[in-house]
Amino acid sequence: MNPKEIWDHFFYPHRVAIIGASPSSEKMGYHTLKSLKGCGFKGEVFVVNPKYENILGIKSYPSLESIPGSIDLAIIVIPSKEVIEVLRECGKKGVKYVLVISAGFAESDLFEGEELQKNLKKVAEEEGIRIIGPNTFGFVNLDGHLNASFTPSFSLLKKGGVSLLSQSGGICHLIMAYAIRENIGLNKIIGLGNRVNTDFCDLLPYLVFDESTNSVALYIEGVEEPRRLLEAIRGAVKLKPIVVYKAGKSQKADEAAKSHTGSLAGPYRVYQGALKQYGAILAKDPLELISVAEALSLQNPLKGNRIAVITLVAGLGMVISDLLEENGFNLANFSKSTEKKLFDLMPPYTIRTNPVDLGYIANNKKLCGEVIKTVFEDKNVDGIILSYIYSWSEDFLELPVEAICEAISKTKKPSVMCLDTPPGIWEEEKKRLKEAGLPIFTRPDLAVRGLFGLWEYGRIRDRFRG
Amino acid sequence: MNPKEIWDHFFYPHRVAIIGASPSSEKMGYHTLKSLKGCGFKGEVFVVNPKYENILGIKSYPSLESIPGSIDLAIIVIPSKEVIEVLRECGKKGVKYVLVISAGFAESDLFEGEELQKNLKKVAEEEGIRIIGPNTFGFVNLDGHLNASFTPSFSLLKKGGVSLLSQSGGICHLIMAYAIRENIGLNKIIGLGNRVNTDFCDLLPYLVFDESTNSVALYIEGVEEPRRLLEAIRGAVKLKPIVVYKAGKSQKADEAAKSHTGSLAGPYRVYQGALKQYGAILAKDPLELISVAEALSLQNPLKGNRIAVITLVAGLGMVISDLLEENGFNLANFSKSTEKKLFDLMPPYTIRTNPVDLGYIANNKKLCGEVIKTVFEDKNVDGIILSYIYSWSEDFLELPVEAICEAISKTKKPSVMCLDTPPGIWEEEKKRLKEAGLPIFTRPDLAVRGLFGLWEYGRIRDRFRG
Numbered sequence: 057m058n059p060k061e062i063w064d065h066f067f068y069p070h071r072v073a074i075i076g077a078s079p080s081s082e083k084m085g086y087h088t089l090k091s092l093k094g095c096g097f098k099g100e101v102f103v104v105n106p107k108y109e110n111i112l113g114i115k116s117y118p119s120l121e122s123i124p125g126s127i128d129l130a131i132i133v134i135p136s137k138e139v140i141e142v143l144r145e146c147g148k149k150g151v152k153y154v155l156v157i158s159a160g161f162a163e164s165d166l167f168e169g170e171e172l173q174k175n176l177k178k179v180a181e182e183e184g185i186r187i188i189g190p191n192t193f194g195f196v197n198l199d200g201h202l203n204a205s206f207t208p209s210f211s212l213l214k215k216g217g218v219s220l221l222s223q224s225g226g227i228c229h230l231i232m233a234y235a236i237r238e239n240i241g242l243n244k245i246i247g248l249g250n251r252v253n254t255d256f257c258d259l260l261p262y263l264v265f266d267e268s269t270n271s272v273a274l275y276i277e278g279v280e281e282p283r284r285l286l287e288a289i290r291g292a293v294k295l296k297p298i299v300v301y302k303a304g305k306s307q308k309a310d311e312a313a314k315s316h317t318g319s320l321a322g323p324y325r326v327y328q329g330a331l332k333q334y335g336a337i338l339a340k341d342p343l344e345l346i347s348v349a350e351a352l353s354l355q356n357p358l359k360g361n362r363i364a365v366i367t368l369v370a371g372l373g374m375v376i377s378d379l380l381e382e383n384g385f386n387l388a389n390f391s392k393s394t395e396k397k398l399f400d401l402m403p404p405y406t407i408r409t410n411p412v413d414l415g416y417i418a419n420n421k422k423l424c425g426e427v428i429k430t431v432f433e434d435k436n437v438d439g440i441i442l443s444y445i446y447s448w449s450e451d452f453l454e455l456p457v458e459a460i461c462e463a464i465s466k467t468k469k470p471s472v473m474c475l476d477t478p479p480g481i482w483e484e485e486k487k488r489l490k491e492a493g494l495p496i497f498t499r500p501d502l503a504v505r506g507l508f509g510l511w512e513y514g515r516i517r518d519r520f521r522g
Numbered sequence: 523m524n525p526k527e528i529w530d531h532f533f534y535p536h537r538v539a540i541i542g543a544s545p546s547s548e549k550m551g552y553h554t555l556k557s558l559k560g561c562g563f564k565g566e567v568f569v570v571n572p573k574y575e576n577i578l579g580i581k582s583y584p585s586l587e588s589i590p591g592s593i594d595l596a597i598i599v600i601p602s603k604e605v606i607e608v609l610r611e612c613g614k615k616g617v618k619y620v621l622v623i624s625a626g627f628a629e630s631d632l633f634e635g636e637e638l639q640k641n642l643k644k645v646a647e648e649e650g651i652r653i654i655g656p657n658t659f660g661f662v663n664l665d666g667h668l669n670a671s672f673t674p675s676f677s678l679l680k681k682g683g684v685s686l687l688s689q690s691g692g693i694c695h696l697i698m699a700y701a702i703r704e705n706i707g708l709n710k711i712i713g714l715g716n717r718v719n720t721d722f723c724d725l726l727p728y729l730v731f732d733e734s735t736n737s738v739a740l741y742i743e744g745v746e747e748p749r750r751l752l753e754a755i756r757g758a759v760k761l762k763p764i765v766v767y768k769a770g771k772s773q774k775a776d777e778a779a780k781s782h783t784g785s786l787a788g789p790y791r792v793y794q795g796a797l798k799q800y801g802a803i804l805a806k807d808p809l810e811l812i813s814v815a816e817a818l819s820l821q822n823p824l825k826g827n828r829i830a831v832i833t834l835v836a837g838l839g840m841v842i843s844d845l846l847e848e849n850g851f852n853l854a855n856f857s858k859s860t861e862k863k864l865f866d867l868m869p870p871y872t873i874r875t876n877p878v879d880l881g882y883i884a885n886n887k888k889l890c891g892e893v894i895k896t897v898f899e900d901k902n903v904d905g906i907i908l909s910y911i912y913s914w915s916e917d918f919l920e921l922p923v924e925a926i927c928e929a930i931s932k933t934k935k936p937s938v939m940c941l942d943t944p945p946g947i948w949e950e951e952k953k954r955l956k957e958a959g960l961p962i963f964t965r966p967d968l969a970v971r972g973l974f975g976l977w978e979y980g981r982i983r984d985r986f987r988g
Binding site: 305 | 840
């Protein structure tokens with residue numbers, strides 16, 4: 057079976073049951089049901105809780121068995137001690153795919169937690185059941201309109217090409233808030249939890265097969281079989297870019313990882329070196345992780361490191377030039393014909409070399425567009441970073457959206473944009489640029505790191521394709 | 523005269539004239555007038571433009587001279603060639619404080635630009651006029667409800683304790699958008715432009731005297747007399763923290779600086795070393811600059827580097843632990859009594875050592891509050907970083923606002939918070955925490971850098987106070 061045939065059952069189910077759904081907002085089963093109800097899911101949702109006849113307007117069944125017909129995916133949100141019994145019931149009912157949100161297993165300080173997890177694994181094996189979890193917030197598939205998590209807000213995310221596999225649900229929540237604000241498009245977000253029988257190595261090949269995923273972000277604390285993970289990454293990067301943030305640099309973080317998901321984070325440097333060697337692109341923090349993955353989901357890899365900076369303000373051009381140099385890029389030297397064209401197009405007040413300063417022609421949208429197209433077309437330019445700020449008023453300054461879209465579509469050159477505005481400004485313009493494939497970041501450092509990811513993946517692909 | 527007596531004329535004027543105000547949105551004078559009209563300014567605004575009788579509902583005077591009575595501050599927004607004549611008129615009228623927004627001086631490629639700037643300087647000297655600019659977006663004083671800039675959106679900023687002196691208006695705009703979103707409170711924002719007779723060294727001592735400024739952020743490209751600037755910084759840091767971002771690390775950025783404001787950025791490393799030696803806190807990018815300044819404007823300096831991490835999610839605790847280690851911090855070892863108290867308060871599922879994980883008691887606001895207060899009071903803890911995420915739903919998870927405020931007010935221990943949420947969530951809670959003096963950042967790296975600024979300033983103050 058190819059990975060798609062197995063894992064699509066989790067991510068694209070038709071009939072989903074929540075065992076432990078609850079009308080009380082004190083319970084995880086309440087929030088999980090809210091997520092499922094509010095995500096636009098096209099399939100059927102069944103709820104199981106013998107204490108109620110009806111929960112949030114949905115008929116409640118006394119047991120899994122009593123639900124008529126088959127169930128594709130069961131979501132378990134009950135106390136840990138009761139999970140194994142329900143897993144047996146899943147087996148009886150023929151449910152092969154189970155998300156266990158419940159906590160209180162190997163991550164807990166209690167001796168029984170370890171014991172329970174061992175039993176969970178054993179029963180799952182006997183019943184032939186795949187489990188995501190336990191001790192996870194769940195997963196989200198924006199492509200399938202499915203929010204199988206205990207946080208309804210994940211449904212606010214825009215659908216896009218980045219999928220995230222994470223050993224921490226908290227990090228997924230941090231990334232959610234950031235991605236909503238920055239309009240970063242996500243596809244599948246999976247909290248692996250304690251990984252009782254589903255690990256990075258199982259889901260990574262699936263995401264490589266998944267047509268709606270363009271790039272994969274991994275948040276790793278530590279795994280038991282690092283070599284298997286590395287091999288999975290090496291296999292994946294030939295087809296899709298993999299960006300990794302490895303936590304656990306500090307000793308204390310290492311200890312926290314053990315308590316958190318029952319695994320040792322392991323020696324940080326060894327991990328970093330090996331991950332790089334096997335083709336992963338390394339991120340320095342979780343927001344960089346998702347930003348770099350976003351750039352890679354929208355743009356082609358860079359063929360070289362000669363970058364043109366086009367900026368509305370000289371100061372930001374300097375900041376970006378500094379960041380580019382720090383990341384090993386060169387500022388492109390424009391060809392003679394570009395130089396001449398820019399000197400003809402632009403007035404003498406302004407900087408007409410790289411970084412190109414649009415400041416004094418800012419309100420001439422047509423002219424700004426001409427400059428942008430000229431720079432994109434220069435044969436000495438491998439990639440472009442556009443940086444705009446919001447200044448004056450909307451009736452003066454307009455984004456040259458058409459010219460940028462045209463330049464991108466004509467040259468296919470990798471490009472990113474750095475842009476931040478007060479709330480409500482240029483929303484439509486930003487949307488159109490994103491649709492044209494331009495990643496937009498509010499932070500200059502993340503815009504440059506996004507570009508770095510494109511360069512890094514170009515080199516990785518060359519290396520692995522030999 | 524102390525600096526306050528001179529510079530308050532700029533920042534707290536009563537009667538302001540805009541020369542070059544315009545009804546056309548193609549002109550800077552239009553946007554500048556819009557800024558002045560929309561900022562809640564309590565003084566009188568006069569507009570000068572002989573072509574109109576009335577601009578945006580305000581009577582227009584044919585000349586500065588024709589305005590009855592005195593003018594405290596003149597704002598010039600006309601073509602560069604006409605500026606000198608108007609400056610003479612300012613002299614005649616007795617206007618001693620002039621903001622020149624107009625560009626087309628030494629920053630321009632034209633020979634006449636250099637010439638014009640020399641003349642501007644000469645005439646200003648003859649007339650005894652202080653100029654901010656030319657070639658600047660202007661300045662903003664949120665404490666005085668004055669937006670003397672060509673961008674009305676600056677008035678959307680919240681008033682706070684951070685003042686920003688910048689050699690780039692573009693960077694001020696970048697920071698504006700970020701600060702509006704992150705709710706960072708600013709006080710005075712000044713674009714120095716070409717610094718014809720007002721430089722960092724003139725305004726830095728003013729901001730140290732200014733009661734409404736708690737910390738100062740400097741964006742520096744390069745200055746002609748670095749030693750004077752360094753001495754000004756050394757004088758200032760005894761009283762208030764100074765955070766600096768120095769641009770121009772790359773050679774290209776250096777060249778861009780020359781074209782931008784007519785100055786050489788100078789050797790980056792020499793600057794960095796000297797700035798540090800003279801007591802500045804160095805930032806790595808403009809958003810870090812303003813974030814660190816925000817932390818310093820709200821919190822006391824740290825007395826040591828033993829930090830407690832209190833987190834809603836273990837993963838974020840790990841990320842923060844890693845960042846703390848990178849920044850030279852130690853995770854505090856709790857005292858025996860704190861250890862015991864936490865073991866009594868919290869269930870065994872959860873991490874009860876540092877970093878403390880509130881995950882499994884998240885919905886028990888009272889208990890979370892007890893844990894937070896216990897950690898703040900530990901004598902082995904010098905500072906605290908709180909990190910929350912938004913999870914579940916609002917009817918389940920509440921921020922323990924009262925307990926955090928109580929802990930801060932009782933212990934006065936330096937603390938910062940890392941928190942991001944989907945839009946519209948916990949707005950009131952965040953506001954109350956900020957009012958209690960807790961800096962809140964959405965990015966874990968900037969939260970840690972904010973804490974680093976508090977530690978750095980503690981050491982600087984010890985060093986300089988001897």
